């Protein structure tokens with residue numbers, strides 16, 4: 001799945017297993033915050049989870065090494081905390097191009113709760129950051145978040161289908177101004193969360209300092225340069 005991997009079958013198998021683990025953990029997270037099971041059952045579950053962690057926990061990659069399943073050249077980041085299919089923290093959002101921007105749908109469970117029965121505001125910021133970055137990517141622009149601001153006009157209910165949108169408003173040189181919204185899927189015109197962000201391509205020396213040591217799983221230098229990598233805006 002990375003450009004120079006010849007053994008596609010084992011990687012496909014790893015993708016299936018990793019995706020399955022992500023899905024199972026996502027269910028576990030949701031159940032762990034919603035369960036009414038008694039203390040004995042909860043303690044037994046904790047033991048089971050620790051046993052699972054021990055089973056895979058010895059084999060670890062360093063932080064400077066991208067996962068084997070990632071392919072930055074195609075924008076595939078399987079452990080992204082918002083869109084990563086294998087990251088249990090991620091709903092995951094499936095972001096797709098729509099008109100002059102991007103759109104995604106999500107229904108969030110109790111693990112994302114802030115005020116009782118509503119989405120935590122920080123989660124909205126996380127999702128908007130990703131959506132704005134995705135809008136940049138869809139427009140052929142890459143950058144890191146330099147500024148992000150949100151207006152919370154109404155609370156987002158949990159367990160309710162939401163629609164998230166973002167689009168590039170303007171861009172010049174290393175900078176792009178991008179906006180985004182969240183609304184109920186059943187009332188998409190009534191904006192509940194509104195975001196505005198500035199994404200900036202880091203100057204070359206910062207790119208080198210931030211990403212100079214990043215490699216793919218084969219050890220080849222793999223600095224961010226494509227969607228999903230919080231990478232550089234294309235100079236105008």
Ligand SMILES: CCCCCCCCCCCCCC(=O)SCCNC(=O)CCNC(=O)[C@H](O)C(C)(C)COP(=O)(O)OP(=O)(O)OC[C@H]1O[C@@H](n2cnc3c(N)ncnc32)[C@H](O)[C@@H]1OP(=O)(O)O
Pocket residue numbers: 075095097129130131132133134135136137138143144145146147174175198200201202203206227228229230
């Ligand atoms: C379908 C497609 C899929 C695509 C998937 C993609 C998904 C990706 C999703 C990822 C989503 C998650 C993404 C993440 O999580 S990115 C992670 C979170 N962000 C960061 O960690 C970035 C931290 N900041 C920095 O490293 C530097 O500040 C950067 C690199 C941003 C700029 O340092 P640099 O030294 O390079 O630039 P500069 O200082 O010369 O400034 C350049 C210009 O910018 C203007 N400026 C700078 N900062 C601000 C500010 N705060 N407000 C207003 N303006 C600001 C500045 O005035 C100047 O303007 P001008 O004087 O030229 O006019």
